[in-house]
Amino acid sequence: MAPGSMTTRRKTARSSGGGGPSIGLDIGTANIVAYRNGQSEKGTQMEANAFFTVPSMPNTRKILEDKAVRFFEKDERLHILGNAAEEFANILGGTTRRPMEDGLVNLKEDDGIQVIQAILDPMVPEPAQKGQPLWFSVPGDPLDRNGAVLFNESIFKTYLKGRGYTPRPINEAMAVVVSELSDQHATGIGISMGGGMCNICFSYLSIPAVTYSIQKGGDFIDQTVGRSVGEPATKIKAIKEQELDLSVAPRNNIEHGLHAAYDDLFASLAESLARVLRGSDNVPRLNQALPIVLSGGTVLPPGSRERFAACLGEVDLPVRVAKVVQARNPLYATAKGAYMMAVAEDES
Numbered sequence: 001m002a003p004g005s006m007t008t009r010r011k012t013a014r015s016s017g018g019g020g021p022s023i024g025l026d027i028g029t030a031n032i033v034a035y036r037n038g039q040s041e042k043g044t045q046m047e048a049n050a051f052f053t054v055p056s057m058p059n060t061r062k063i064l065e066d067k068a069v070r071f072f073e074k075d076e077r078l079h080i081l082g083n084a085a086e087e088f089a090n091i092l093g094g095t096t097r098r099p100m101e102d103g104l105v106n107l108k109e110d111d112g113i114q115v116i117q118a119i120l121d122p123m124v125p126e127p128a129q130k131g132q133p134l135w136f137s138v139p140g141d142p143l144d145r146n147g148a149v150l151f152n153e154s155i156f157k158t159y160l161k162g163r164g165y166t167p168r169p170i171n172e173a174m175a176v177v178v179s180e181l182s183d184q185h186a187t188g189i190g191i192s193m194g195g196g197m198c199n200i201c202f203s204y205l206s207i208p209a210v211t212y213s214i215q216k217g218g219d220f221i222d223q224t225v226g227r228s229v230g231e232p233a234t235k236i237k238a239i240k241e242q243e244l245d246l247s248v249a250p251r252n253n254i255e256h257g258l259h260a261a262y263d264d265l266f267a268s269l270a271e272s273l274a275r276v277l278r279g280s281d282n283v284p285r286l287n288q289a290l291p292i293v294l295s296g297g298t299v300l301p302p303g304s305r306e307r308f309a310a311c312l313g314e315v316d317l318p319v320r321v322a323k324v325v326q327a328r329n330p331l332y333a334t335a336k337g338a339y340m341m342a343v344a345e346d347e348s
């Protein structure tokens, strides 16, 4: 054997407790991200957490297979999965369905769990060595709904164990702190504003002292604006993602609605942060001012950071804020934090 290949083998064997390369997983209401390879993000995959159902005609299955579209068949219907589901919905003019709602698995959706597992299967290949740790994000308890997240966590733990991994949950907003505030000794407040919820974590030296969530996010914005202007939420979502700029004045009713919905979300978040931190016995008494890092797809429009910082200025926080920053890649930060935990475990 050439010396080079021995080195490679030894390195591979070291990674992730003797298994294959580390993976950090973020299972969100809107997107599932599997993060690999910290430097280039090249191996990272993101799939819409959605499906689109079509009747199973004699030819359809074969055509989808030939075109490498991912689906599974049930009761003479084909569920097209992930990003392909959104493409089909756009072309055929329907809407996708979601296995998750407000940050949690939607138990009213009969095939939901099967759909998520089918999306996850190719993103999380069975490990080279059984028992390899896999870090995945879990939401914090929604305010006033203690325990709501436990069932969710157990669904994914069972799935990952079945795949041959040792599942390791990490709070979604804590993962953002790990990813973005490593140069601050993982001390600060991480906020992930996603599709179904906003997750918040106050971390002191990498210890999640306070975590919670509110069940409002990008979907809430799409739905409330859609209702008030009489347009489908999918249309509002597309305009929001492609055109919205919160740093300039709105130009039409939809933009007025989007600005108002963002202000409502940011104000709810800032108020909840003040209320939860004031009411918690776990907030460390610190002299230093803390950074706040914003992440998740909902913070992508220009001007989000400044608008949220302005809302924070309106509330009475029990800690001083040094700065509000945006994550380097808001759609990947949670999965990257989970990945970094896997690498840290591997090196310890």
Ligand SMILES: Nc1ncnc2c1ncn2[C@@H]1O[C@H](COP(=O)(O)OP(=O)(O)OP(=O)(O)O)[C@@H](O)[C@H]1O
Binding pocket: 027, 028, 029, 030, 031, 032, 102, 103, 104, 192, 193, 194, 195, 196, 197, 198, 217, 218, 219, 237, 240, 241, 242, 295, 296, 297, 298, 299, 300, 301, 330, 331
């Ligand atoms: N460019 C953009 N501008 C505004 N919003 C965006 C943009 N891109 C994505 N979004 C919104 O971000 C949300 C998805 O973000 P993300 O992937 O962080 O959520 P998630 O992790 O799947 O959900 P959650 O954490 O709530 O379970 C959606 O509401 C989507 O419309």
Ligand SMILES: [Mg+2]
Binding pocket: 026, 027, 028, 029, 172, 192, 193, 194, 195, 296, 334
């Ligand atoms: Mg998320």
